[in-house]
Amino acid sequence: MRQKMIGVQYTVYFKAPEDQLIEGCQALLSPHWPLYLGESDDLVDVLSPRIIEVEPTLADRIHSIIPGLKQGCRLVKVPNRFVKQGKSWHVEQQLYSIPPEKEGIQLSEPKLAYSIEGRNIVFNGNSW
Numbered sequence: 001m002r003q004k005m006i007g008v009q010y011t012v013y014f015k016a017p018e019d020q021l022i023e024g025c026q027a028l029l030s031p032h033w034p035l036y037l038g039e040s041d042d043l044v045d046v047l048s049p050r051i052i053e054v055e056p057t058l059a060d061r062i063h064s065i066i067p068g069l070k071q072g073c074r075l076v077k078v079p080n081r082f083v084k085q086g087k088s089w090h091v092e093q094q095l096y097s098i099p100p101e102k103e104g105i106q107l108s109e110p111k112l113a114y115s116i117e118g119r120n121i122v123f124n125g126n127s128w
Contacts, residue, residue, distance in 0.1 A: 013064070013116065015123045018051070025049045056112045063104035063119035065096040070105055073097035 014024060028035075028049045035044035069075065077093040084090075099105035104120065113120040 013114075013121055013123070015114075021051045025051060052116065054114045054116055056114055058110035059113040059115065059120040060107050060110045061104045061120055062107060062111065062113055062122055063099060064113075064121040065098050066105070066122055067094060067096055067124075069095060070097035070099070073099050073105060 014021060016024070028046045035046065036042060037044050065076070065078070066073075074097070076096050076098060078096050080092045080094040082089045083092050097105070111122065113122050115121075
């Protein structure tokens, strides 16, 4: 049985040098091939790619996935990197917590985050 995603919307942020962001934005707007999500045939509609400039600031509430186990969050294992073991390759995964959609997760101490559109975002746990 194949599973399908219906009515799902994701907001994705990339942190990269400006030239790479411009190239990525152009690729999303004019892809060479149809864009799919995951291992299924779920087509992706890119709604509003744009580049914004923002500096990190201390925040005690986070709205993006964060590394490790946090109370009140959903847990996911995210592929982190490929590791060669002998003649084969294996996927190394890391455990992340996904905070509730609108309220995010309250932290016991402030961490570096990027405030984007009213949400505090961390990239790969860079401030953990």
